[in-house]
Amino acid sequence: MSSVITCDPCAVGVVNDDWTHLDMSCCCKPGEAHSDDCEAERMQASIVGTLESLGQLIHNGDADLPGYFDCILCSEIQCGGGHRFLTMRGE
Ligand SMILES: [Zn+2]
Numbered sequence: 001m002s003s004v005i006t007c008d009p010c011a012v013g014v015v016n017d018d019w020t021h022l023d024m025s026c027c028c029k030p031g032e033a034h035s036d037d038c039e040a041e042r043m044q045a046s047i048v049g050t051l052e053s054l055g056q057l058i059h060n061g062d063a064d065l066p067g068y069f070d071c072i073l074c075s076e077i078q079c080g081g082g083h084r085f086l087t088m089r090g091e
């Protein structure tokens with residue numbers, strides 16, 4: 001078992017299966033399909049792909065990292081905080 005660190009919004013996404021915060025980076029017209037180069041769509045596709053390769057994630061509390069880290073899911077650089085998840089898969 002190993003652990004991975006995500007940023008706060010991604011932790012909400014994993015725990016609640018709620019990725020609506022990604023829509024903030026979507027600038028498609030409301031009511032229309034996402035365009036091929038939509039940032040929000042690409043981000044969600046990449047996150048779902050990473051989630052599939054990680055398998056089931058179990059929330060293990062706040063990571064409380066003191067410095068910068070990369071979110072395992074969205075790859076955004078975060079400063080402090082974060083959430084720790086346990087994964088059954090290897091490194
Ligand atoms: Zn979009």
Ligand SMILES: [Zn+2]
Nearest residue numbers: 007010071074
């Ligand atoms: Zn993230």
